[in-house]
Amino acid sequence: MPCPAARGAGGQTHAKESCMTDHSHPSSKAVATVATDRTFWGRLAAWGPYHTLMRLATASPRRQFLILAAFPVLWVLTQHLGPMLQMLRVSLLDAYPVAPGVEQHFTLDNYARFFGDSIFWMPFFRTLAFAAVFTFCTLIITYPVAYFLARHVSRKNQMLFLLLLLIPFWVGEIVRTYAIMILLGNTGAVNLVLKWVGLIDRPIPFMYTSFSMGVGIVYLTALYMLLPLYSALEKLPQSMNEAAADLGAGAWTRFWRVSLPLTIEGISSGCTLVFLISTGFYATPVLLGGPSTTVFAETIAGFFHVAGDEWPTGAAFATIMFMAALVITATFQKLMNALRKGESK
């Protein structure tokens, strides 16, 4: 609170002094009450060392960048890179986990086991083949949905439709897998309807086949394909197709020469996501798959639980799958980029 007497023209010094002396007691009391009354954050902000620290921390843009970068880097290191490196390390050990005091040695035997025994190649290549086929199916099924959503639904309804499509994703993966069981089981909805219509006498054994597994995986991954496709199609101006139509292109040509090439970006990111997710699926193949659909994730899991102390082998197999998926994805991306370059020329 300013001292009004201090503004007086005459006897300025004296007036100021008297003002200060007059008010010194009450004002110091006020400061004291404010200090105790302050919230935790208020006290922290007024605290000297905190001030100094903050000044030091935000002194230069470089420092600000470093502080900002620290958290994402820490996250990537501890949550992504760390576990991967630990898995890589375990895959190179001869025993893990071991009792305290037992010596561990590095070895490549765990990798040799995969390349040395053809029995493991089948599930490995089966997984890659399944993932490729299911990714393609997901693309074929979701493209029209995304197209409809981006082109034929009015802007203000699009959010509502997207939310509707999202509803199944509010429940967990396992619950949705069980829902598929209810649909496809021998006494499931599909068989009941077919029987009721009179098309079949005995239920068709859909369950525990590559079909039921495929239905499950396509259903579970559809959204990861739909969203990139939707955003790519949404960006595509209607005028392009209209221009093509004006120039005499039929519906098929318009799709093949205009829509498809211009949405390759969405297709490529959608396919990559779905492919990577499909190679890693475990619960769905276990619950929906049968004896002839054993995927590599189940083989890997076998080393971790049923087969006793074989974590290093499981880790080695997981690393092999990871590398293979990475190489395939990289090749796929290269291919897609090449296609896009061809269009822009």
Next chain:
Amino acid sequence: MSKLIYNRRRFLGTAAATGAALASPFYLRRAAAQSGGEVNIWTYNDFVPAAFKEQFEAETGIKVNIRLVDDQGKQFNLLAAEQPIPTVDIMTVAGHRFLQFIDSDLLAPLDTDRLTNWGNINPTFSESDWSTINGNKWGAPILSGMEVLSYNTEVVSEEEAQTWDTLFSDKYSGQTAYIIQDMMSIIMLKMGYDGNMVEYMDDPDKAAQIVEEAKQFLIEKKPLVRKYYEGGAEFQQMMVNQDIVLGHSWNGPAAALINDGFPLAMSIPREGSYGFVYTYNIANNAPNADNAYTFLDAILASPEIGAAMTKASGFISTYKDASQYLSDLEKKSTSFPEEQLANLQFFRAEANEMKYGLVDPAVEAIKAA
């Protein structure tokens, strides 16, 4: 103004704290009052009767945390990864898997003097040869089970169920299921070998050859099976959905279905089968060992608890006189004719290291084939 906010915040804080205290589950406050602590148990579904758990928690103030397991191997790996500072106090190890756990220092010897109710266990189980290893008891037997052939009585005849061959017949192609690992032992027995592999302990080559033979048999029969399953619940679900009409199973899950009124029956086929005993064990370095003993003593206290475990799980109780508390249907679903029981032998652990060293990779090979 700042004063007002401060006060309102403090009021809100106090109100929230009061609300939280009021809303906190009753047992938390009671446990805090009695400082009973907790006991962590890894066990199969339905092995701790819900009513018993509630009563035990109310009387002792010890909170019972149950983590469900469905496989001995998984349990072993979990514990191996956690030792020497495990989170678990009591585990459920099958008697024939003892050695593996003991050799890896995962179990603490059971001090039966601390269990006043030890005598309530039928001596057939508490004093048999597999239960004493290195001069110590390692677990309290609670339930006994066996590998049986379960079949839908509306489809499969009683006569057909007298042999394991029906499981591999073309007639029921695509309508069968089994646990591969358990089936390996049964196939070895069916082929006339010792499925426990104790006979071949001095002859590893012979053992490897037998496992290979059993493996080839199951690979050859792979086109006939609908599903290799792992947990009892999976088996029940496939039966109820009529995805399968017969299969190998443990008697527990099958008995539970029978008691629910499902047209199911069990048999011990003439080629023979194996039985096992589940025991509660105390983990080495268990964090709440005293509570674990309190729990064990309490659960062994009366045959009614044993009967409740049988009712819920379908396995046969090891308690003296537990069957008195079962209904006729329950008694029927947990007993077998004498001539079938004669075909039963217990799993043995002596050759396990060699046996599972051969069988586990064979199982992976069958799955992958």
